[in-house]
Amino acid sequence: MKNTSPIIMGSDHAGYALKEFIKDYLTALNIQIEDCGPFNEDSVDYSDFGIQVARKISSGDFKHGILVCGTGLGMSMVANRFKNVRAALCNDLFSATMSRRHNDANILVLGGRVIGTELAKEIVRVWLETPFEGGRHQRRIQKFDTIKDGSI
Ligand code: RB5
Secondary structure (H helix, E strand, O other), rough: OOOOOEEEEOOOOOHHHHHHHHHHHHHHHHOOOOOOOOOOOOOHHHHHHHHHHHHHOOOOOOOEEEEEEOHHHHHHHHHHOOOOOEEEEOOHHHHHHHHHHHOOOOEEEEOOOOHHHHHHHHHHHHHHHHEEEEEOHHHHHHHHHOOOOOOO
């Protein structure tokens, strides 16, 4: 794995099992993980964990994050409220690749109730290894990165 910078992770109860699986996978590859929780499958609100992860990406403390909830939808909605956060819900390999190449996604969001562990592992690997292409894609990102409260 080329990308070895520390990764911040979080989930809710519906994403807990997949978060743990991915954490074990990345840890075995010597990638440092900061786990914001939860630490068991008790019911929690995805918002609380999405906020923690997105905050640390927004501040620049971490370069890459991974969030998992049941569908991945709630976590995407939460994370994308934060400045500098480009969270991409990728439950397939093509989206995972393109979210890095064209969108410079800095949070990968997965649906723990949507995909299986082996596909998730591949998605994570591809996502972490694929570089941003820059150029015209950088210009496009800059156009929405400056939006605040709906106004440019
Ligand atoms: C939890 O039941 C579920 O709503 C949550 O994991 C997520 O899918 C929300 O978008």
